[in-house]
Amino acid sequence: MTAILIAEDEPRISSFVSKGLESAGYDTQIVEDGAEALRLAMTGDYGLLLLDVGLPTMDGFDVLASLRGQGSTLPVIMLTARTSTRDTVEGLDAGANDYIPKPFKFDELLARVRTRIRDSSTATAPMTVTHRDVTLDMLSRRAVASGREIDLSAREFALAEQFLRNPGKTLSREQLLSRVWGLDFDPGSNVVDVYVRYLRGKFGAERIETVRGAGYRWL
Template identity: 65%
Template sequence: MSQILIVEDEDRIASFIEKGLRSAGFTSERAATGRDGYHLAMTGDFDLVILDLGLPDEDGLDVLERLRGSGNDLPVIILTARTSIDDTVRSLEGGADDYLGKPFRFEELIARVRLRLRREAPTADSMVLSQGGVELDLRSRQASVDGVEVDLSAREFALAEAFLSNPGRALSREQLLSRVWGYDFDPGSNVVDVYVRYLRGKLGAERIETVRGVGYRFVANRRQA
């Protein structure tokens, strides 16, 4: 299981990233300052760093420079509200592996995390999720049910990915909202129910079970009537 270091001083965003990474099968640790982030990154305990630029004690670019200057080649994804061309170029030229602006959607962040980790340790199997006759190719973004390709929108695919990554586990509407729609979601929205209905129509209603008072669960081994 890959361990991700989150260097982010905004607690709401850091908590959102941490929760989303956990639901995607990663473990993580947080640092709220550049100093702490640098020292943790140098321990060798992590597989990737998600790094903010606007840290309270120093600029994230300085943290990146120190990491690369010390010979640390840990994959680094910059995640920041600073989205100017100058900041992007400086980050990439300074050794960042990727750059993502805020606000962001979690499915895009997790795709970039997986891409960078795959380049470090490529495994074809890790890019295909298969449960109960449903298969998702995370590389091509294609889906199939019992060997027949089905057309999923980007949101439907992200929702299906959340379910197939957690077979048999009850996922709350809040978890699904934060994972698929991002940290600016409206907790009163019924968008999850709407998209679950869409997904049931394409994957089979029997595969997504309603868990009363909680949310939904993907049932991989349920037989059709």
């Protein structure tokens, strides 16, 4: 079970996030001080750090800079009430994997947590992903179906990768938006439907099933 470190000095927020993550199957630990957050994050006991910017002793940016300066690759999602583009850019440039402004919806936070943990766990994954007669080569970014090479854009390839890593599983539009489009996704967008149509046109409509009210499934 993945353990998540929550560095947040507002008890109402940390309690809300902790309970939600534990309900989703994660272990959590809350810390309210930046220096202590850094110490715990460096132990290697956690799979992800949720890092508030406004912490006592060391703010979130300093914690992150020190973490990366010591060579840690621990996934970090920054949480902050600061919503300016400059703050977002500063956080990402400092080495954050994601940046979520407050207030946020828990479902969105959970989706991003899952994405960052998945990205971290697949960093050493095999260089090819195969399901039946379809193979994706992660290094060359080539797709082959039934011996025929398929020309895919970067987004199409990323979407196909999500399906092939989860064959037979229903993936919601929200999951696909978060995993493929990341920070740029708009929950109200129909971009997933558009790109699923592109993939059906290239791989064959019979490979991707629409699960009404739930999402899509690669057969």
